[in-house]
Amino acid sequence: MTTSVRFAPSPTGLLHVGNARAAIVNWLFARSRGGSFMLRLDDTDQARSNAEYAARIEEDLRWLGLGWDRFARQSDRLARYQAAAEALRAKGRLYPAYETEEELARQRALRRARRLPPVYDRSALALGAAERARLEAEGRRPHWRFLLEAGSTAWTDGIRGEVRIDAATVSDPVLIRADGTPLYTFCSVVDDIDFGITDVIRGEDHVTNTLTQIQLFHALGAAPPVFAHFALLVGTDGEALSKREAALSLASLRETGIEPMAVASLIARLGTADPVEPRQTLAELVAGFDLSRFGRAAARFDEAELKHLSARILHGMDFARAAPRLREIGLAAAGEEFWRAVRGNLETMADARHWWRVVAGPLAGVIEAPEYLAQAAALLPPEPWGGDVWREWTAALRERTGRKGRTLFHPLRLALTAREHGPEMHNLLPLIGRERAQARLAGRTA
RNA sequence: GACCCCAUCGUCUAGAGGCCUAGGACGUCACCCUUUCACGGUGAAGACACGGGUUCGACUCCCGUUGGGGUCGCCA
Numbered sequence: 001m002t003t004s005v006r007f008a009p010s011p012t013g014l015l016h017v018g019n020a021r022a023a024i025v026n027w028l029f030a031r032s033r034g035g036s037f038m039l040r041l042d043d044t045d046q047a048r049s050n051a052e053y054a055a056r057i058e059e060d061l062r063w064l065g066l067g068w069d070r071f072a073r074q075s076d077r078l079a080r081y082q083a084a085a086e087a088l089r090a091k092g093r094l095y096p097a098y099e100t101e102e103e104l105a106r107q108r109a110l111r112r113a114r115r116l117p118p119v120y121d122r123s124a125l126a127l128g129a130a131e132r133a134r135l136e137a138e139g140r141r142p143h144w145r146f147l148l149e150a151g152s153t154a155w156t157d158g159i160r161g162e163v164r165i166d167a168a169t170v171s172d173p174v175l176i177r178a179d180g181t182p183l184y185t186f187c188s189v190v191d192d193i194d195f196g197i198t199d200v201i202r203g204e205d206h207v208t209n210t211l212t213q214i215q216l217f218h219a220l221g222a223a224p225p226v227f228a229h230f231a232l233l234v235g236t237d238g239e240a241l242s243k244r245e246a247a248l249s250l251a252s253l254r255e256t257g258i259e260p261m262a263v264a265s266l267i268a269r270l271g272t273a274d275p276v277e278p279r280q281t282l283a284e285l286v287a288g289f290d291l292s293r294f295g296r297a298a299a300r301f302d303e304a305e306l307k308h309l310s311a312r313i314l315h316g317m318d319f320a321r322a323a324p325r326l327r328e329i330g331l332a333a334a335g336e337e338f339w340r341a342v343r344g345n346l347e348t349m350a351d352a353r354h355w356w357r358v359v360a361g362p363l364a365g366v367i368e369a370p371e372y373l374a375q376a377a378a379l380l381p382p383e384p385w386g387g388d389v390w391r392e393w394t395a396a397l398r399e400r401t402g403r404k405g406r407t408l409f410h411p412l413r414l415a416l417t418a419r420e421h422g423p424e425m426h427n428l429l430p431l432i433g434r435e436r437a438q439a440r441l442a443g444r445t446a
Numbered sequence: 447g448a449c450c451c452c453a454u455c456g457u458c459u460a461g462a463g464g465c466c467u468a469g470g471a472c473g474u475c476a477c478c479c480u481u482u483c484a485c486g487g488u489g490a491a492g493a494c495a496c497g498g499g500u501u502c503g504a505c506u507c508c509c510g511u512u513g514g515g516g517u518c519g520c521c522a
Contacts, residue, residue, distance in 0.1 A: 231451085
């Protein structure tokens, strides 16, 4: 059977690095097996889902370069869930319960106080027809619970190995709300069956869901897919990453100039036995991708590491890849020579703007030693310039002024680029040109 | 609180009883390159959480302690 996976975010917020990890891991898994990748919007929570977030999710996935082969939206499939619920009722696996949310909360608190696991006591199961009729006459509408089979459910997890969970430690899950709408746990299984999902790869926060979902697959007459649960990411201080969701949204990382391949390079490797290395393409990440390389302990996500990786990706980016990006930031005229000269000094792509002003103007240099710069301007070789113009020029200057090292170079760099640090002047000067250089050495904007 | 999972350099990890004076990657530091800076290159420092067992022998197995993560929703 062809490998088929899905990424199923709920459009209730922006994608953050945690979600992105699920997306990338699933995508890489599919590609590494020649399978297909599906985007499914889990929007059954009508109150919290909205179209704006749905659009942003698609935008973020495209930014990462993760295209999808198939797309579905749970809100379009309500009839399917209803039919599946009917099938479960017919099998006696779905039963009505009438407790209010307050009542349930009170029961949980009580059991906790008694040091018992806060599991639903199934009292609704004991209700007779007359009892139910009375409750409904009171105006109560039932929610519907899935009757779990007793005993333990086991599966071979693609990352965690043998996992076994006892149904006694879990409540019968609510599948249908009192307002008649279905819940994620249920829709997800119906979708996975209908779309022929072969592998479900998600965070370890879903492991207990897996018990009920495996039982659901069986109850609906389908074979469960292979499950794999990766450990969650934590912050540098070891705290849950979810507390920093806003700051670590893909949208905000993108805004701060993080390269999408930096996100992918880090998140696909963090917590695995493979080294985190700057990669230029997702294809490089696909090669050698293997779920068994993932560890079971929570890994720390460090934004500083991400920034560093992002810079290194820029440093190694070839011009073909950089050209469209340069166009995006308004540097359509920037050519390969320019790119090769400056890429090693970029932290973010936006930094290229400054270096473009250095070579194309207008730029006001920083004047440190006016007399020296006047001498320098006078000694600037006549055009046409060869590739060694910087060497020739500074050699002549050294001879004339007796300056050397920092005192020789630093004022020139400041006057020509307005920066303390930067690319090799040897490469930059020919791009700046004689006229512009002369003006800047004289303190004029050019 | 109950249950599940985890615990090796600062960070991500390799290690499935002797191969380990514990390997790699990132970061850090030093040196080299650059007649400046950055980029790049080379090298160095740096860890088995703690306490008990088991064993001829434990980073590796068992128990406990401590610490961390997860779950316990009419969220996903």
